[in-house]
Amino acid sequence: MSDLVQPDIFCLAPLRGVTVRTFRNLQESWFTPPDCAVAPFIPTFAGEKIKPLLLKDVDPELGQSVPVVPQVIGKDPDQLRTLLRAFKAMGYTRADLNAGCPYPFIVRKGRGAGLMRDEAAFARMLEVGCEELPQGFSVKVRLGIDRPDLLLARMTVINGFPLREVTIHARTARQMYEETVDVEAFAAALERCRHPVVYNGDLRTRADFLQLKARFPQITRWMVGRAAAIDPFVFARLTMDTPPPRDATRLKGFLDDYLTACEEELYGPAAVLGRMKELWSYLHQALVGGERLWKGVRVCRTVHEYRRVVDAAFAAFPGFVPDEALRGLQPEVGVA
Numbered sequence: 215m216s217d218l219v220q221p222d223i224f225c226l227a228p229l230r231g232v233t234v235r236t237f238r239n240l241q242e243s244w245f246t247p248p249d250c251a252v253a254p255f256i257p258t259f260a261g262e263k264i265k266p267l268l269l270k271d272v273d274p275e276l277g278q279s280v281p282v283v284p285q286v287i288g289k290d291p292d293q294l295r296t297l298l299r300a301f302k303a304m305g306y307t308r309a310d311l312n313a314g315c316p317y318p319f320i321v322r323k324g325r326g327a328g329l330m331r332d333e334a335a336f337a338r339m340l341e342v343g344c345e346e347l348p349q350g351f352s353v354k355v356r357l358g359i360d361r362p363d364l365l366l367a368r369m370t371v372i373n374g375f376p377l378r379e380v381t382i383h384a385r386t387a388r389q390m391y392e393e394t395v396d397v398e399a400f401a402a403a404l405e406r407c408r409h410p411v412v413y414n415g416d417l418r419t420r421a422d423f424l425q426l427k428a429r430f431p432q433i434t435r436w437m438v439g440r441a442a443a444i445d446p447f448v449f450a451r452l453t454m455d456t457p458p459p460r461d462a463t464r465l466k467g468f469l470d471d472y473l474t475a476c477e478e479e480l481y482g483p484a485a486v487l488g489r490m491k492e493l494w495s496y497l498h499q500a501l502v503g504g505e506r507l508w509k510g511v512r513v514c515r516t517v518h519e520y521r522r523v524v525d526a527a528f529a530a531f532p533g534f535v536p537d538e539a540l541r542g543l544q545p546e547v548g549v550a
């Protein structure tokens with residue numbers, strides 16, 4: 215065993231519709247980027263023929279400033295194999311399996327968190343993943359579907375394969391993204407898991423990080439989702455005791471570049487507006503009076519109108535809410 219202290223690694227979580235390739239690629243230009251990112255899930259499909267559009271988000275030829283791990287959602291091992299081989303053909307040696315998506319229509323079909331319900335199907339997916347990507351396959355799970363003990367029941371299966379890591383979002387699927395994270399149930403799963411564990415859930419401020427690190431000193435991998443959409447300066451705030459102040463000019467520069475990239479990449483103004491509104495549904499939370507601005511953005515019907523609303527907001531910039539207002543964890547949670 216090495217005595218060297220492992221550095222903490224911060225990973226951008228997959229958020230479908232938000233942490234897409236252009237969002238990820240602009241991190242380095244405007245903010246402190248994460249160490250790595252897991253891309254939003256790509257569904258498995260029947261047949262051998264792969265539509266290029268399906269893989270566009272993780273196409274390395276389109277540029278990747280942050281190291282990316284592609285993610286798969288599905289329940290059919292043969293289909294998983296096809297998709298993993300397509301990733302390998304693009305040069306990837308890693309991929310992640312989504313066993314945590316909580317949406318009922320996905321869970322009912324035995325995908326996402328629903329995969330955890332069927333032990334044999336779950337095991338088969340892990341088996342194929344580890345066969346195709348030895349040392350490179352990982353899984354992202356929740357604590358369970360209705361109750362937080364299903365993950366514990368699946369730990370024998372999870373421990374039975376040579377997974378690279380296991381990301382645990384410390385909620386059940388039934389909780390969706392509501393209520394507080396269940397740090398106790400996470401601790402129980404961590405204790406039983408023989409793989410490196412990535413903590414995920416409501417990590418938003420340096421105080422959250424220090425609180426979790428004090429409780430789980432053995433964890434060195436941290437995944438951050440919504441906080442990166444609420445405040446793209448998050449990785450500086452998480453990793454530095456005194457980060458540089460957040461800067462409205464940078465945020466505006468990022469937003470302008472993101473809009474341009476979306477206009478180049480997406481088909482039609484409705485799709486572009488949809489993408490920007492998806493981001494703003496989080497981003498407004500970091501701005502003073504953000505609710506009012508969000509109402510203004512939400513009703514924009516053209517890109518021109520959107521530009522006018524956002525330009526006006528930055529011309530009279532209201533300021534960022536203080537760090538404490540962004541905290542994800544209850545201050546007492548996780549104190550041993």
Ligand SMILES: Cc1cc2nc3c(=O)[nH]c(=O)nc-3n(C[C@H](O)[C@H](O)[C@H](O)COP(=O)(O)O)c2cc1C
Nearest residue numbers: 227228229230254255312383415416417438439440
């Ligand atoms: C809009 C949205 C889209 C998401 N898409 C994915 C996805 O594609 N794959 C995945 O594993 N998790 C997905 N998640 C879950 C996040 O990766 C993450 O686990 C969750 O947001 C909790 O982390 P946080 O509290 O840091 O946001 C999504 C969550 C949201 C809110």
